[in-house]
Amino acid sequence: MLGVPGGEEQIGLEIAERKAAEAVPLYLEKGLDATMNLINIDPEAQKKAEEKRRLKQERREQEKKRKAEEFVQQKATSGPEHDTVENLATSD
Secondary structure (H helix, E strand, O other): OOOOOOHHHHHHHHHHHHHHHHHHHHHHHHOHHHHHHHHOOOHHHHHHHHHHHHHHHHHHHHHHHHHHHHHHHHHHHHOOHHHOHHHHHHOO
């Protein structure tokens, strides 16, 4: 280096330094390949993966809710009268 880095170059160096500091403990714990995969993630690919995970989680939650609603509906239309909350409270 012949001089003090300017604006964007300084920011780039700070980011690289931060990544290097994060990489050392990862390397010691997980090894070189895993560390490289974790540190050198393409930001766009990371955003896409996070969005995919979020959508998958939303679908799971919607499916759980749908199944719960179906169960309640099925119980209300086909269950014996003594299964209702009102009848259970007054049955004794």
